[in-house]
Amino acid sequence: MMEKHIRVLVAKPGLDGHDRGAKVVARALRDAGFEVIYTGLRQTPEQIAEAALQEDVDVVAMSILSGAHPHLFPKVVELVRANGMKDTLIIGGGVIPEGDIPALKKAGIAEVFTPGTPTGDIVEFIKTHVKK
């Protein structure tokens, strides 16, 4: 499993500047042995899909704290899949009300991690679900 490094794109879609969580997760994933690329702030879904393709990642992990997730998360899934990346694992996190999660999962977000999640849970989820 770990012979070839798992490549993860940590992405901040939308306009919110709260990237404490994204950066902490990025670093925890890196410390867990993944190769991590962080997009920085204010990425459009198009930019994220393009970066995922260019970097040939296995996982796209997005963080939103502004409430724009119902619009932006599904958009990213759609564009990543449209690029032919059928197996890429796409996960999300941030301030996301429980009630929004079923719709996000239906749209193709494999898992949603809410505040208080230990980074170890995210590492385990990726290891279990990534397709390489």
Place this chain on the structure above:
Amino acid sequence: MSTEKEKIQAELDAYNASVEKATAKFPERAHLPEQRLYTPLDIKDTDYADDISFPGVYPYTRGVQPTMYRGRFWTMRMYAGFSTAEESNKRYRYLIESGASGLSCAFDLPTQIGYDSDDPISEGEVGKVGVAIDSLADMEVLFDKIDLGKVSTSMTINAPASVLLAMYIAVGEKQGVSPDQLKGTIQNDILKEYSARGTYIFPPRPSMRLITNIFEYCSKNVPKWNTISISGYHIREAGSTASQEIAFTISDGIAYVEAAIKAGLDVDAFAGRLSFFWNAHNNLLEEVAKFRASRRIWAKVMKERFHAKKEKSMKLRFHTQTAGSMLTAQQPNNNIVRVALQTAAAVMGGTQSLHTNSRDEALALPTEESVMVALRTQQIVAYESGLADVIDPLAGSYYVEAMTNKIEAEAWDYIKKIDEIGGAVSAIEQGYIQKEIQDSAYKWQMDVESGAKTIVGVNKFQVEEKPVEGLLRVDASVGEKQKGKLAAMKAKRDNDAVKKALADLEAACDDTNENLMPHILNAVRVYATLGEICGVMRKVFGEYEAHTNL
């Protein structure tokens, strides 16, 4: 005297020896700092007259006013805003009727980054984290039936602060309130946007020009306005420690003062309108010490470094908000207790105004009911707890005084380090400040995950919970509504006047000697939109690009 110290030292040594073994039986508490007890020995070098002194007296350790809350309470200022101007106006009037003494406007992200609601980049974000403001027309609705001559308004707006301030001035004009009567604050602190909060637009140089333009304009025309709220709040939220919070923020403050002096302003003409914004975090006594240390440092900076003459220039006045990042999504009612303790810290630390967070904010924007509990928390602390009855009640505590000294010393080390790098702007450009904050944030998270730090309900005392019901939901149609309003406004306004005002603004942007405020005000008055005005400035100034190193 020295014999008394020797006696205390001997007794302390005996005490430490006697409890060493006993405390070793409690490994769960072993991660705490070594020192368990504070005595007069910890503050033996502290001089009452020089270091602590009286409230309203340099170095203002005990507070900036002589009377503090024996005059009047702090301003209970609840940060609010969401959806459309109509919806937010309702919430503001509700807060005023409930006894809030000042307004605090939250703007949505497109507004904070200078985009109109109909910009493609705004999609999904309109009205989400604050109110959407596209033009003066929205601002008129936002303050409908609110007398700008009476209320004081704080606006959390940074990169486009000049534009929102101009809109506020223009609403005042329409209400018959002259600019010199307006009271309030714009956050206007761009440096912490680069290092911690993320809603920057332009590169540092033109951003600093906009800020000094505002200082100058307001000192002449809007004298009661606080022209900047130099913010540690977001630096702390991004993960910094208490000492880093005040050090990085005061370094930002030094950069603003230097820029204004370089632009030819007299320090005492603008420094009295500078204000600060601190976080009230979980560790109550450390926070009180932090607030006290921050006042002492700023007083020294202004007196010794910038040779301010007026006392007002040396006084660090601050707003406080309880720590959003310390709210838990788990067992959200526990947050009410956290906020109460944080409120106690802010009050014992001598804050000038306070926003208390609501229990449900780790999940969504707060409901009216939970905002009420948060406001009541302040009122209970003010009227019932007794904490506001005595000025700086923790002064003289061996621990709090020693902690005040320690935080001050740690902050000075950082400030010196940043000076060596070439000041806050260079330190941000080199990513130094961002890296320090990131490292602290990561350490915090690892401490929580290892159990070294306990967060009740998160890594200890967890329970199975049902999803919280009745969260506030921003109407998904707000984006469409806002687009409709914007189109109707554009069809109605004098578009030739808009074109002319924008061309005039562009020319002014090109001339670095020109103060941009009057030009922005002219554009706002003819209903040029925020996106149009910021678009002109983007064209001339360019945009900031962040480089993030993990």
